[in-house]
Amino acid sequence: MGWLIAGIAVIVLFIVYLLLVLPARADKTKFAPFQGLMAAHRGLYEKDQSVPENSLEAFRRAAEYGFGVELDVQLSKDGAVVVFHDDTVDRMTTDKGRVDSFTLEELQAMPLMGTEHRMPLFTDVMAVLDGKSPTIVELKSTPNYKELCSKALAILRTLKGPFCVESFDPRIVRWFYKNAPDLTRGQLTEAFSYWRKAGLPLWRCIMMHTLCVNFLTHPQFIAFGRGHRPLCMLIGRKLGAKTVFWTERPDADHALLAKRYDCRIFEHYRPETHYKA
Secondary structure, three states, X not given: OHHHHHHHHHHHHHHHHHHHHOOOOOOHHHHHHHOOOXXXXXXXXXXXXXXXXXXXXXXXXXXXXXOEEEEEEEEOOOOOEEEOOOOEOOOOOOOOOEHHHOOHHHHOOOOHHHOOOOOOEHHHHHHXXXXXXXXXXXXXXXXXXXXXHHHHHHHHOOOOOOEEEEEOOHHHHHHHHHHXXXXXXXXXXXXXXXXXXXXXXXXXXXXXXXXXOHHHHOOOXXXXXXXXXXXXXXHHHHOOOEEEEEEEXXXXXHHHHXXXXXXXXXXXXXXXXXXXX
């Protein structure tokens, strides 16, 4: 009798788990531009940053070579939507401080990695791409995430060409589920060890690694970094969600990744067309 109760309990827990991690099915027509796509991570930048990441030139090059694009957006102090990855300007400029502590004018006065390039506006990047490159737009986590989502969506609504949105922040993914359900949206996640190193409480590490937030966000694709794929990702693909890999580098097993993922984000090399799925 004890074994029976234990077995029923396991089944119930597994059903609850499935309900928590259940993603939305991707619309194949809307996802078609991203199926088998190789997207340049932060644009087609140089490893030595002579052409800096997330610069207009990096995006211009990606479009020129026929790649898709992945980019990051966040807000300046005065509410401009800029394209930049880090929370702070420390790594990419000689200044120090959070991006959202500087005005747009101040940010664009900072040379990126000592070059002539400057931090671009989201609108300027999309004008350079001009609908030529399918674009994956990552929205960075911020206390003002609703403002960021609203302003980014207003810009996206004016664009031609295919795009989708993604975020590590489940609040952002849910915002797009509630306010722009027609847009393809994705949940970014990482291995459990990544979340622990990031200093998240244990319960949040578990939630993010297992994607037990999917019942709130309903992502149509799941984007995962290097490492052992979590069970929720395998289940999600079986249930109709798409999968995105980041970040593919020259030494990766390209053929294996092409089998496992529907779209891949790369950096530090230029993939051959036969690497596409």
